[in-house]
Amino acid sequence: MMTPSSEPIAPLAPPAASWWSKHQISIVPWLFLLPALVMFGVYVIGPIFESIALSFYDWDGLGTPKYIGFGNYVELAGDEDFYIALKNNVIWFFGFLLAIPAGLGLALLLNQKVFGIRLAKSLFFFPFVISQVVIGLVFSWFYDPTNGLLLHVMGFFGMEPVAILSDDTLVTYGIVIAGLYPQIAYCMILYLTGLNNLRPDLIEAARLEGAKGWTMLWKIVLPQLRPATFIAVVVTVVGSLRSFDMVSIMTQGGPFGQSRVLAYYMYEKALSEYGYRMGYGTAIATVLFLLMLVYIVFVLRRVYKQEQETE
Template sequence: MALVPWLFLAPALLMFGIYVVAPIFESMAISLYDWDGLGTPKYIGLGNYVELWSDEDFFTALRNNVIWFFGFLLAIPMGLGLALLLNQEVFGIRLAKSLFFFPFVISQVVIGLVFSWFYDPTNGLLLHVMAWLGMDPIAVLSDEHLVTYGIVIAGLYPQTAYCMILYLTGLNNLRPDLIEAARLEGAKGWTMLFKIVLPQLRPATFIAVVVTIIGSLRSFDMISIMTQGGPYGQSRVLAYYMYEQALSEYGYRMGYGTAIATVLFLLMLVYIVFVLYRVYRQEQETD
């Protein structure tokens, strides 16, 4: 009987091994070669990783990934705040929920284009807002110090909507008996939120954190649409730098690109192992 579950899992495990595990190890193997993707690969061992250590562009991309990591975490409290605001029984609240959820269902490409127009220093909405405030216009996407933050804000737009939906679902599943008991004890406001509501929202928070952090580490599309890594490569992240080195006309260095991909994978692997450990611990506590 112990064999039966493995028989059911076998097809999925086979597909996972072929399309996920095998390509990971193949990529790691390619990172040990100097290869343009067409000619004969030349084995150079850890040469690509040694080059990474002295590559300023790589560390710029790594730094931007850190900015994405911490910036994207703002989506969680923002999503919670919106969920608490919209979790009301008032006229028109369903329409308001739909409008706030709208950013999550539209394409990242569309969002990138909209924010590019928003940041346009010649006729964008930001220009008019700053003029109304008596401030000089700022070319956000052309400023090497501001560009990454500007793209992160654009990425937060749909991510906050996703976190909001998670929390709205969690708020609909709160135990009313606990809420009523807390009210009878005089709990309200921040005390109700931190002592009664947030502990019950722990599963939603866990999912929001997992999805948000993974999204921050694999950021690519917003950068590709809004800046293509510019200005002067200052908005690159590891995923986009990997693409530039391995697949764009600037590189065609498959070995070097897969070395960058391997570093990104190892960074994500640390977090994934932590998540799996937390899930295992929660299941053990439940049992």
């Protein structure tokens, strides 16, 4: 029984929250990302800065590097072969963009529910799983002006044979066509995945409104394929900028260096018997990296804006 002089006992105050309990939601994700960030910094970011620093030196890969400042870049500005490689990269860029509409067209064709369509899908998917070396060799045989398939096709139509890989005006376009072969297959796979995820209620509503053909494709299908288109554009553009393997396999930069791209020209100057100029090669690599960096920044901005719109 409480007496008049007694006072009520105040409840105990809850224990103060620790610093960890207040911040663990924001810290834990970074703890999981830390190993990957460390590996990325050591094996990607570190070598990038090391390569940029090496571009300011004259070094053959064995002796003592000699600092020459912007000497490699000054020489690069007057290098005609560099501009040929840069021009070929531009041709690769615009040529590779054809893979996106071609992949979309094949995906729309193969998305039909008819007998044997799975076999057709597997045949069109086949180029994507083949090694680039195999594709390069096959197209080299295809372009062979002495006994290649192209020779017989042109002869059937009464045309004179053309040595594409020996023609300095056609060689880059011939290699781009070979590179498009697997790239179209990759874009097709992306669009097939997107077509399988279309919203059927929107399709049915559009049909009830009388939409069909180009109207259905433009107004209903393509807006839902925007994520697939975005990925296809990113992968295609990056693939066009780092084109090396097809050039190395089919022409090794020939004839007379007219099929070089920046990646292959970098290899020739830095690592082949024609150069062993590591500083000059890394200067070419730095220019290629800056070109890709501009595009990567643009892509990241687009991704950020899309995430902001969906929130």
